[in-house]
Amino acid sequence: MNDGYIVGTIDLAALALYAFALFFLCLVFWLRREDRREGYPLEDELTGAIETVGGPLHSASTKSFALPFGRGTVTAPTKGREPVDISAERYENFGGAPYVPLGNPFFAGVGPGAFAERAKWPDQDAHGNPRIVPIGSADGIHVASRSVDPRGLPVYGADGAKAGTVSDLWVDRAEHIIRYLAVDTGGGSVLAPMAMAVVKRDRVVVDAINAADFAAAPKPAAADQITRNEEERIVAYFGTGYLYANADRMGPLV
Numbered sequence: 580m581n582d583g584y585i586v587g588t589i590d591l592a593a594l595a596l597y598a599f600a601l602f603f604l605c606l607v608f609w610l611r612r613e614d615r616r617e618g619y620p621l622e623d624e625l626t627g628a629i630e631t632v633g634g635p636l637h638s639a640s641t642k643s644f645a646l647p648f649g650r651g652t653v654t655a656p657t658k659g660r661e662p663v664d665i666s667a668e669r670y671e672n673f674g675g676a677p678y679v680p681l682g683n684p685f686f687a688g689v690g691p692g693a694f695a696e697r698a699k700w701p702d703q704d705a706h707g708n709p710r711i712v713p714i715g716s717a718d719g720i721h722v723a724s725r726s727v728d729p730r731g732l733p734v735y736g737a738d739g740a741k742a743g744t745v746s747d748l749w750v751d752r753a754e755h756i757i758r759y760l761a762v763d764t765g766g767g768s769v770l771a772p773m774a775m776a777v778v779k780r781d782r783v784v785v786d787a788i789n790a791a792d793f794a795a796a797p798k799p800a801a802a803d804q805i806t807r808n809e810e811e812r813i814v815a816y817f818g819t820g821y822l823y824a825n826a827d828r829m830g831p832l833v
Contacts, residue, residue: 612639616655624674648707650700665689684823685792685816692819697807704753709804711758714748716803720755722748727778734762734771734783737824740790743769745783749805759805759813760785762793769796770805775817788820 616639621630643652665688667678680687688694701709714720722728729745736742746768747761759770760783771793777784788796797812799805805813822828 612637615639616642617657619656625672648703650698680823685788685795685819687819688815690819691822692815694811694815697811699806699808701804701806702810708752710751710753711749711805711810712752712803713761714750714757717750717752720750720752727780729760729776729778729783732778732781732783734760734776734785734793736788736790736793737786737820738789738791742785742790742793764794766794767798769793769798770813771796772814772817785817787817788824792820792824 615637619638622628623630639656641654641656643654645652665678666681666683667687667689668681669676670679678689680689680692684690685692702711704710714722730748732745734742734745743762743764745760746763748757749759749761749770750756751758757773759773760776761768762771771785772787775785775787777786796816797809799809
């Protein structure tokens, strides 16, 4: 009598090993389905033709997620997304060739100016209130006494010319940091990302774009809040300047 064997030479340890191997194989298939929720099916780089979609083990089923604060639901893969046109063309006609902007690079939507179609409502804190607001609307948040208050300081662009004056600060009420500088250009107010600004004692330098480019920056529709989509467009606009603001920023370094 062979104690421990279930059938023939198969014992409990062998069954555990087989079960683990089967579980691991199913896990690999599940992970591969999940990572194809967005961005698939693939397109041919030159013709744009749809490549093979694959069978049921290739494509994940649609999932719906309930958004907080009554914002409805979203699905993955995303359904009903509006296509976004970009003003760009291939630099050369080969697979993997980079795109170059046509016309004004700040509105081409490619390279450092690429953006995602984020939600058209403000980012919210844990209580459902807009996170990013002018500092006057954020109770308990102020500029530290040992820090330089940028309000009232002149703002200079990458070309060294004056773009305007800091008129207000937009802060993140959840993290208590400055997100944007409101810059009065003389023809209106635009928001410059704080992460792209260097605050000195007598000036603020935003070397992402030239002074003349500030006036055309995207502006929030509301005076006291900014949507996620507007944030995406503003950051993309200023990010574009790191490559396209001046001719000496384009092309190889060597």
